[in-house]
Amino acid sequence: MKKALISLSVAAVLTGLVGCQDPVTSSNASAEAAQNSVSSQQATQLSFADFSQSFIDDLWLLAPTWAMYNGKHINDGYLDVPNQASRDKTLAFVVKQKGLLNTFNQDTLSANELIDYKLLENLVNKFEWEVNTFKSWQWDPSSYNVAGGFAQIINEDFAPLDERLISVIARLESVPAYYQAAKDNINNPTLAHTQLAIQQNRGAFSVLNDDLANKVAQSGLNAEQKAMFTSRFNSAKQAINTYIDWLTVLETDLQANGSRDFRIGEDLYEQKFALDIQAGMTAKQLYDKAVEDKNRVQAEMAKITTDIWAKHIDTAKPADDKLAIRQLIDVLSSKHVKREDFVDDVRKQIPELVKFVNDKQLITLDPKKPLVVRETPEYMRGFAGASISAPGPYEKGSNTYYNVTPLDDMTDESAESYLREYNHWILQVLNIHEAIPGHYTQLVYSNQSPSLVKSLFGNGAMVEGWAVYTERMMLEEGYGNFEPEMWLMYYKWNLRVIANTILDYSIQVKGMGEQDAIALMENEAFQQRAEAEGKWRRATLSQVQLTSYYSGYREIYDFREELKAEKGADFDLKQFHEQFLSYGSAPVKYIRQLMK
Structure with a gap:
């Protein structure tokens, strides 16, 4: 997820920039002074490349801890105190950068520059919104x-x-x-x-x-x-x-x-969705699309269940498709690692994924970029069971950590439920998503992008969407030998991605309660109780981020299929992957423009 769960996301640092007291006159005065200090004559003399570097330099002075997370060591000994002065500085930065952005004629920028412009514009708008609106x-x-x-x-x-x-x-x-x-x-x-x-x-x-x-x-x-x-x-x-x-x-x-x-309600949710996801659609439109996809995936699962039922269960298959899917998944889920071996088993699977990607020539992996599987540090626990902490573009050779939370603190019942959720098949899909060729691979490529803006201020939906996309891509290319059990479990996992969007919107906007949320995850997405309870907790602690998986995945997969139809036999999957990732973590809609 982004460092914050994948790489240090913009959202994770915002409070550090704006965690201050209520607005006072001095805030407005500081912002006004910053705007007045922007000379149009000076601004027009800046090339966009110079402006982008100046923007980044100013931001690192404002937030050296954020710089440090990205491998830029400006003032590591400085800890920003989240008081009124910090708020004043953030608003002044916003007004100054908006003034400079407004001096550029967007029609004269190159395609790559225009995407960087949009990313920087979105970033300062998010800072301002966090200060004055979201709070x-x-x-x-x-x-x-x-x-x-x-x-x-x-x-x-x-x-x-x-x-x-x-x-x-x-x-x-x-x-x-x-x-x-x-x-x-x-x-x-x-x-x-x-x-x-x-x-x-x-x-x-x-x-x-x-x-x-x-x-x-x-x-x-x-x-x-x-x-x-x-x-x-x-x-x-x-x-x-x-x-x-x-x-x-x-x-x-x-x-x-x-x-x-x-719950933040519909207005704030739509505003946050627009700033965080940048998907070219509203949150409500994405929610409606997810409901349609849920029905489609459930139908695919019903077909597989019918085909392999007799292989695993002696009794007659229930007429109710969802009941039959649930019963088959319950039987298959008993195949999982021991709780004490959970972290070690994740560690053992990584070389297998590397070998498959290399053998199939799906994307170039750099063996010099280390991936370290470790137990999740205690100060990071309580939000997600697995995550990636990646180095920034200034420290490309530093370790990328795959954080896996051990099950030591769980009761036997909770641990068994968790392990059934991350069973033999789904644990492999999880490792594809988090590591190879998912988050880890994408973030290595992002650090190689010639645009620091795209690498530093990337789009979370693209980052999460890529990881989800690789799950299906790997199975399509033969990972798991087209085993129907693997596909059934993949669909279950993919249904969770779809349900994330339905769940987040339903809770934050429509007021869904815990019992209805648990029922959705258990009965419609076939999740284990421990996973459902964990997702409810996560949905109470974050907003919008859960929609990024489905939003980005849908856009990437649909774009790939569009290109395949256009190019026919000339379509090269490896070339598509490497070109797609070469633009850094930009919103999918902008990458699509560049590749088209």
């Missing part, structure tokens, strides 16, 4: 967590350890002010985001722990630096614990007296 900095306590930045400095070997530890010491100084600002900002939060904040901030101590203290003690830092670390380290841990305690009291109050609804 999640007020109601989402989970957006405040310092662990990620520290983990990036400590775990990534981009500089000598002592140098990185000096940045850690500098960064620690602002942790108490950071969490004080967080408490000042939070107003009428949702219960779900408050509980997530408690869980994930407890996980921060997996980063700020004794191991870090030992690294400092054994380092080459001088006595004064080590003493400063100890003092700031203790203050930072106290600040995190104080925040957790404060949230725990808040949680009790919200449970007793009620809290803000996590």
Whole structure:
């Protein structure tokens, strides 16, 4: 999913840029001053390439932590305190960049430049919308967590350890002010985001722990630096614990007296969908398309079930197709790995996927770009069971991590349900999606794009859509030997992607409750109870992102089929894949324009 689940997504950093208090006159004054400072004469002298680089440079000065996640080390020791001053700077940046964008005649830009223009325009519009309209900095306590930045400095070997530890010491100084600002900002939060904040901030101590203290003690830092670390380290841990305690009291109050609804409603949902997905259709139109696709996929599953029923079940097949599909899936799902082998089994499957892609010549894989399967760090747990953390375009040679959450904390019942969901067949599809040739492969190509704008500010629907597209593509090319059981389970997985869109829209816009949501996932998408409950939780904590899988997949697959029909025997699948990915993580509708 994007770093944030796939790569560090724009949405993941927005709160860090705008997590401040209510608007005051100084915000408007700062923005006005920034606009007045933009000289039209200077702007017209900039080429678009110069402007794009200037935009990125200004953004990294505004948000050095975001730069660090992308491999650009501007000021790693700086931790932005999400207060009013931070809000002022963000709005000033927005107004300045809008003024510069307006000086360009879009008709004179090349196709590649125009796409970059649209991406930058969308980015600043999203910043502004988050500040003035969405205001999640007020109601989402989970957006405040310092662990990620520290983990990036400590775990990534981009500089000598002592140098990185000096940045850690500098960064620690602002942790108490950071969490004080967080408490000042939070107003009428949702219960779900408050509980997530408690869980994930407890996980921060997996980063700020004794191991870090030992690294400092054994380092080459001088006595004064080590003493400063100890003092700031203790203050930072106290600040995190104080925040957790404060949230725990808040949680009790919200449970007793009620809290803000996590649902954002139709107007905000459509606005967020337009900014996040950029799909050329409304959220309602995508929802309607997903409902149609759900019915089509269920029909395909019914055909397969009829064909292989007698192979697996001795009793007569029920007349009700959905009941028959569910019963067959239940029988097949008993084939899965042991809970203690879950992470290791994922690790073992990666070379098999690499070999298949290479043998079939589906896309060029770079053996010099490492993929490391690891247990999901504790501070990242509680949102998704598997994710990719990829390096940015400035550190293309750094590790890409495939985060897989072990099942240690689950009850036996929950673990069995989870393993039945990620059974023998679906676990392979998951690894295609997250790793080869899904997210990992796409993000390697994205980092090679000549356009930094497309690599840095990519479209989440394209990123997720590519991963979903590769699942079907691999099976079409013979992965799994066209085994009907594999296709049945693939359709079940694909139905989950479709159901994600239906579920997210139904919950956030139509007010669907938990029991109806669980019923949709279990009865219509044939999911296990643990998976359905996890998806409900995810849909209460995010908005729109769940639609990105289906939206991007549908656009990519339909475009490929269109080109195949046009080119006939001249169509080259490998060439299509490599050309498609060469444009970075741009919205599919723009890639389509370039390739056409």
